[in-house]
Amino acid sequence: MKRLTVEQLLGVNKFVVDDDQAHIKVNKEVCSACQPKPCIFACPAGLYSIQNEEISFDYAGCLECGTCRVVCPNAGIAIEWKYPRGGFGVHYRYG
Amino acid sequence: MAEEKLTAIIVGAGPAGSTAAYILATEGHDVVLVERGTTAGGKNMYGGRMYTHALNRIIPRFWEEAPVQRPIAQETITFLNGARGFSISCADMGWTADGFHSFTLLRSEFDAWLASKAEEAGAMLACGILVDEILMDGGKVIGIRAGEDEMLADVVIAADGVNSILAQKAGFAKLFSPHQVATGVKQIIELPAETISQRFQLSGNNGAARLFVGDCSNGMTGGGFLYTNKSSISLGLVINVAELRRSQVKLVDIIEDFKSNPHIAPLIEGGEVAEYSAHLVPEAGLAMMPKLYGDGMIVAGDAAGFVLNLGYTVRGMDFAIASGEAAAKTVIEAKARNDFSEQGLSRYMDFLKQSFVMRDLEAYRNMPQFLENERMYKAYPEFVTGFAGKLFTVDGAPHVNLLKMALGQMKESGISLWQLARDGWKGAKSL
Numbered sequence: 001m002k003r004l005t006v007e008q009l010l011g012v013n014k015f016v017v018d019d020d021q022a023h024i025k026v027n028k029e030v031c032s033a034c035q036p037k038p039c040i041f042a043c044p045a046g047l048y049s050i051q052n053e054e055i056s057f058d059y060a061g062c063l064e065c066g067t068c069r070v071v072c073p074n075a076g077i078a079i080e081w082k083y084p085r086g087g088f089g090v091h092y093r094y095g
Numbered sequence: 096m097a098e099e100k101l102t103a104i105i106v107g108a109g110p111a112g113s114t115a116a117y118i119l120a121t122e123g124h125d126v127v128l129v130e131r132g133t134t135a136g137g138k139n140m141y142g143g144r145m146y147t148h149a150l151n152r153i154i155p156r157f158w159e160e161a162p163v164q165r166p167i168a169q170e171t172i173t174f175l176n177g178a179r180g181f182s183i184s185c186a187d188m189g190w191t192a193d194g195f196h197s198f199t200l201l202r203s204e205f206d207a208w209l210a211s212k213a214e215e216a217g218a219m220l221a222c223g224i225l226v227d228e229i230l231m232d233g234g235k236v237i238g239i240r241a242g243e244d245e246m247l248a249d250v251v252i253a254a255d256g257v258n259s260i261l262a263q264k265a266g267f268a269k270l271f272s273p274h275q276v277a278t279g280v281k282q283i284i285e286l287p288a289e290t291i292s293q294r295f296q297l298s299g300n301n302g303a304a305r306l307f308v309g310d311c312s313n314g315m316t317g318g319g320f321l322y323t324n325k326s327s328i329s330l331g332l333v334i335n336v337a338e339l340r341r342s343q344v345k346l347v348d349i350i351e352d353f354k355s356n357p358h359i360a361p362l363i364e365g366g367e368v369a370e371y372s373a374h375l376v377p378e379a380g381l382a383m384m385p386k387l388y389g390d391g392m393i394v395a396g397d398a399a400g401f402v403l404n405l406g407y408t409v410r411g412m413d414f415a416i417a418s419g420e421a422a423a424k425t426v427i428e429a430k431a432r433n434d435f436s437e438q439g440l441s442r443y444m445d446f447l448k449q450s451f452v453m454r455d456l457e458a459y460r461n462m463p464q465f466l467e468n469e470r471m472y473k474a475y476p477e478f479v480t481g482f483a484g485k486l487f488t489v490d491g492a493p494h495v496n497l498l499k500m501a502l503g504q505m506k507e508s509g510i511s512l513w514q515l516a517r518d519g520w521k522g523a524k525s526l
Contacts, residue, residue, distance in 0.1 A: 001284075001354055001363055006347040009282070009371035016133075042339040044280045044346045044373035064138060065373040066258040067278045070336050075270060083260070086131050086241070087223035094283040094327070094370045095140040095202030 006046040010061040018088035022059045023081075024068070030078040031055040039079075042071040063090055101125045101248040103426050104239055105218075106226050106261055108135035108210040110412050111396025112254030114153060114419030115426075116213035116220075122427055126218045127246065128210065129239070131225040136206025139256075140281060140372040142409060143322030143329035144304055145205075146197045149413035149451075153420060154212065161208050163198040164324040165302025166191040169295070172407055173358065175309035175319075179480035180358040191301050199302050199322045199329070201283075226255070229264045229392075235436075236265055236391035249435045251392045252422050254415075257375045259385065259398040267394055268385030274337035274467070275379035277317060280350050281331030284366035288326045294362060295323055306407065309476030311353045313344055316472055319353055320409070321362065328363055330354065333376055335467075376411070377402045380456050380463050387447070388440040393422045403455055405462055405526065406471075414452055421446035461525040468518060470510065478508040 031037065032054055039048040045061045048068065062084075069081040083089070103119055105112045108130035116128040132138040144167060150157050158166075168191045171184040190196035214220045230238040230245060238247035253261035257276065262268035288300075295303040307319035317334035332350050339346065353359060377383055377400040384400050387393065395401070396415035403410045425443040429435050447453040482504040485495075495503075505515065 001360065001366060001368075003351050003355065004368060006345075009347065009368065012368055013371060036340070038340045038342070041342045041345050042278065042336065044278060044371075046345055046347050063371075063373040065278060066375045067336060067339070067373070069258070070271065070273050070276055070375070071340050073340075083131055083225055083258075086225040087133050089138070090372075091133060091137045092140055092203050092370065092372055095136055095206070095372065 010045055013061075014091045014093055015060065016088050016091060017060045018084050021085060023084040023089070024057065024059050024062065025080040026055055026057045027078050027080070028054050030074050034073055034078065036073065038071045038073070039068045042067050101127055101246070102430055103127075103250050103252055104129060104246055104248040105252040105254055106239065107254035107256055107396070107398070108213075108220060108222070109139055109206055109254060109256060109396060109415060110209060111398075111415035111419035111422070112252065113206065113209040113213045114150075114416045115252050115254065115395060115423040116218040117209070117216050118153070118420060118423035119426060120213055120216035120218035123217070124426070124430065127248075128213055128218050128220045129224050129226055129241070130210070130220065130222045133223045134203070134207050135210030135220065135222065136203040139202040139206050140279070140374045141202060141411060142279065142281070142320045142331065142333070143199050143324070144197050145200055145412040146410060147195050149416040149420075153416070158195060158198060161200075162204040163200045165199050165297075165300050166195040167197045167199065167304045168297060168301035169303040170407075171303065171305045173305060173307050174476040174479045175307055175311055175356065175358055176477050176480040177310065178357065179484045181480045181483045197304075199304075199324050201324060226261065229261055231265070234390060236389070249391070249430065250426055250440070252395055252426070253392060253398050254395045254419060255398050257377050257397040259394070262385045262394045262398055265389070265392055267389060267392065271377070271379070271383050272337075273340055274335060275377065275383040277333045277335045277376045277378050278339060278346065278373060279331060279333045279376050280346060280371070280373045281329055282350065282354070282368050283370040284328045284330055284363050285326060285369045286328060286363070286366045290365070291323050291326065291328065297323070300325065306409075308472060309480070311356065312472055313342070313349050313352075314473045315339070315342065316467055316469065318472075319359075321359075327369065328366065330359070330363060335378065336375075376404075378404060378463055381460050382463065388425070388443045389437045391435050393425060393440055393443055395419050395422045401452060401456070403459060403462075404466065405459060406466055417450045417452050418447065421450060421452065459525065461521075465521055465525040470514065470518060474508045474510050478504055478510055481508060
């Protein structure tokens with residue numbers, strides 16, 4: 001099988017994106033002091049990246065697994081983690 | 096606005112929540128089953144297979160009406176190391192005889208079906224609702240708040256999954272540490288049913304389950320899995336989050352590497368990816384168990400950490416179902432005495448201990464620690480694949496005594512006799 005990019009993989013999923021509210025918020029100040037930034041490698045949807053030398057996060061393709069919440073060395077401080085509002089977010093058609 | 100008080104509010108329409116709702120509603124209790132997905136199962140994913148015993152006791156021969164995929168007839172564990180693979184395989188036609196042993200199933204359709212059984216029995220299913228807060232009164236859980244709405248009940252059953260937001264809000268659980276959970280990622284790869292049956296040498300609608308150790312997890316604590324559905328394959332990886340913390344390779348690249356592994360690629364060739372999903376897996380067993388019951392609340396399923404991974408069997412759904420059943424029985428007794436205090440709900444532990452849930456978690460309590468041994472994921476797969484590779488190679492080279500060959504391979508894989516003896520002893524004891 002052809003190798004797929006994370007964008008292609010997320011592209012086959014069904015998402016109902018909440019345009020009004022981000023369910024995960026990142027504290028860029030705390031993150032700027034974090035050297036390893038394991039979220040970049042651990043997030044299965046690859047939603048954490050470095051842009052303009054600071055952490056950037058896009059909640060739209062979130063698979064709602066909770067990995068970032070646990071892998072974060074500043075757990076509970078750097079990432080404000082909630083589930084999306086009812087009816088929003090990923091909708092697994094297979095699971 | 097608070098309405099009439101219910102017997103139970105069950106949060107999460109997964110196997111634990113729906114089972115509890117089904118039993119309580121069948122007994123005539125007023126229950127509401129709250130689910131944040133737009134349908135039950137819409138937020139759920141797992142590896143791919145459910146052992147039937149737990150649900151079969153509650154809904155006998157459930158497979159005659161439930162959406163199941165294939166009954167598993169064949170179990171294989173494969174050690175991977177580069178070009179080499181070494182497999183142990185077991186087939187038992189008894190597993191697919193009437194009274195099936197396990198099924199692959201897809202959670203979106205299966206969980207929706209189980210929730211519909213609870214609904215048919217009289218439970219109210221409320222989908223698309225995220226519970227924001229637990230309502231407390233002097234240390235006692237008395238209900239929930241979702242948006243503007245408040246709902247009161249004698250008891251709240253937190254079956255809201257591994258992230259256990261409710262148990263944490265009620266002070267029953269702390270945020271787990273990275274080594275206690277693993278991240279599971281999975282791709283659904285569609286292929287024609289006949290192609291799957293031929294490729295895996297399955298007769299009729301029988302299915303195969305495969306687990307992989309070695310290369311697939313990039314040397315990290317974890318492994319791969321493959322389950323055959325009717326016309327798709329569930330392929331994925333489960334990797335410990337503490338290990339992911341040190342990873343310098345993106346998880347999505349690790350699963351794509353796994354797909355192109357020479358031992359995997361031919362199995363999925365020609366397939367189309369239909370879904371990519373991820374979920375945390377509670378892996379630490381008793382070590383991460385929250386407070387299971389307290390004034391006005393019971394915790395069940397993944398939220399309680401009820402998963403058992405022995406390396407060759409991985410179980411979660413049967414634990415979720417049996418814990419949902421135990422929670423329902425507890426509530427029925429508590430209602431009869433009208434005592435929903437911590438003392439009144441303490442029967443939950445008795446029911447869990449009478450069932451396999453606590454019995455198995457206690458029996459295998461050392462297993463999570465045993466499986467954290469890094470040799471399991473690199474040195475041992477290297478050893479078995481290397482040894483078997485030499486065993487089957489004929490190239491005209493001089494004869495080497497089998498024991499010498501094994502000892503030589505151990506040295507090559509960096510395993511000492513002492514380590515092997517100690518790990519073997521620990522493994523034997525843990526199992």
